[in-house]
Amino acid sequence: MRSFTTSLIAAAAVTAAAGLAPASAADMRLMTDRRMRHLPVIDAGKLVGMISIGDLVKNIISEQQFTIQQLEFYIRGEHT
Numbered sequence: 001m002r003s004f005t006t007s008l009i010a011a012a013a014v015t016a017a018a019g020l021a022p023a024s025a026a027d028m029r030l031m032t033d034r035r036m037r038h039l040p041v042i043d044a045g046k047l048v049g050m051i052s053i054g055d056l057v058k059n060i061i062s063e064q065q066f067t068i069q070q071l072e073f074y075i076r077g078e079h080t
Helices: 004-011 025-033 053-076
Strands: 038-043 046-052
Touching: 025 053, 046 053
Parallel strands: none
Antiparallel strands: 038 046
């Protein structure tokens, strides 16, 4: 028999699959809207890790910094 808490968690379950593209702003929005601070990462039905909202923020900032750097190179004519 499942407990009330287990039933609530199962009903609202959201997981991230291992090997997918890096998290996006949409993933962060989902976590924010549902007030989730962590998502389990599942691979072949097994828990292989956890993603925090902080991980998502770091990833988005890193992507934005890279984009800014590439735009600055383009503006200065420093094509790589």
